[in-house]
Amino acid sequence: MELAWYALLGLFFAAYLVLGGYDYGVGLLLARGGGPDRRRASLTAVGPFFLGNEVWLVASVGILFGAFPTLEGELLSGFYPVVAAALAGVVAVTVGVQLRSRPTDGRARAAWDRVVVAGSLLAALGWGGLLAGLLQGVPLTAAGHVAGLGHVATPFAAAAGVAMVALVTVHGAIFLTLRLPPTDAAPLARTARRLVAVALAAVALATIAGGLSDRVRAAPQRPLFAVLLPFVLVTALLVARAALARRRPGVAFAATSAALALPVALVGAALWPYTLVSTTDPAASLTVIGGAASGPTLALLGWLTVPLLPALLGFQAMCWWVFRGRTDGRAPVYW
Numbered sequence: 001m002e003l004a005w006y007a008l009l010g011l012f013f014a015a016y017l018v019l020g021g022y023d024y025g026v027g028l029l030l031a032r033g034g035g036p037d038r039r040r041a042s043l044t045a046v047g048p049f050f051l052g053n054e055v056w057l058v059a060s061v062g063i064l065f066g067a068f069p070t071l072e073g074e075l076l077s078g079f080y081p082v083v084a085a086a087l088a089g090v091v092a093v094t095v096g097v098q099l100r101s102r103p104t105d106g107r108a109r110a111a112w113d114r115v116v117v118a119g120s121l122l123a124a125l126g127w128g129g130l131l132a133g134l135l136q137g138v139p140l141t142a143a144g145h146v147a148g149l150g151h152v153a154t155p156f157a158a159a160a161g162v163a164m165v166a167l168v169t170v171h172g173a174i175f176l177t178l179r180l181p182p183t184d185a186a187p188l189a190r191t192a193r194r195l196v197a198v199a200l201a202a203v204a205l206a207t208i209a210g211g212l213s214d215r216v217r218a219a220p221q222r223p224l225f226a227v228l229l230p231f232v233l234v235t236a237l238l239v240a241r242a243a244l245a246r247r248r249p250g251v252a253f254a255a256t257s258a259a260l261a262l263p264v265a266l267v268g269a270a271l272w273p274y275t276l277v278s279t280t281d282p283a284a285s286l287t288v289i290g291g292a293a294s295g296p297t298l299a300l301l302g303w304l305t306v307p308l309l310p311a312l313l314g315f316q317a318m319c320w321w322v323f324r325g326r327t328d329g330r331a332p333v334y335w
Helices: 002-032 036-046 050-067 069-078 080-099 106-136 155-179 182-212 214-218 223-245 249-271 295-322
Strands: 274-276
Touching (some): 002 036, 002 050, 002 249, 036 106, 036 155, 050 069, 050 295, 106 182, 106 214, 106 249, 249 274
16 A cells, blocks of 8 residues: 555656646746747746646645655655755745736836746756655664755755756746747747757766766665666657657657656656665665555545545646647736
């Protein structure tokens, strides 16, 4: 049962990175300028989805709190800086998008746009740093607590955060090629192709930093999955670039979605059967079973989750169906 809940946690967080990833990618693309009309058009394209996308983060946190209380305690305290940065970014994006149209002054709206850009940057850096921190292990002591915060300030964690920023930016650009009118989507497709090269360079930098790190080489229990990670990312990005060249943005979007979702699965598989690998005392490493709640608690959570999961999936499907296709300027917007 613990494995099922662990897989569900990974599935929900991967779904959040895919769906929330294009929110943050669109937010980062606001920094490219183009005037208030272009920025508003970008936010209009993502506006109907971004609150629903964040539900997957709420669901992931709910599973973490309920099904893995021990893991939750050490994860949030041991990775406090990156988790706090990511959550602050999520809040900043939500607030910025919803409040930017309240003032009528153009400078005030531009200031809110900068809040969205900063929030998107923080969220991407934070989640990338969290995944990197898990893969490189933590200083977990025999008492069961993470000692210090130096493990989040490593070259690999920083490079992984930058790689996540690059990935979500490409993802957001491809999303806009699917949502904006064709005349606006064509320039973005060219921008997305250029951004793929940036993302490939960022992935290469993170791979080199990981290969040079003793922690990253030692922590994975199944190194093959860790080795597969950069190959999966590079393959997905190359597929996205080829699809954009053939004017198939749907295929490109699927490829970048895989690039954001698969690292969650590969990191989890590389660490299995542990959730936190101790870099100071291997015997203190926290297993999936050790970090999970009791069997009766997991069973009770299962009865609560069974009716909620179809509702969550149904809401997401309904949202995509109602707002399918490209924006045409006829629907009312509030961004």
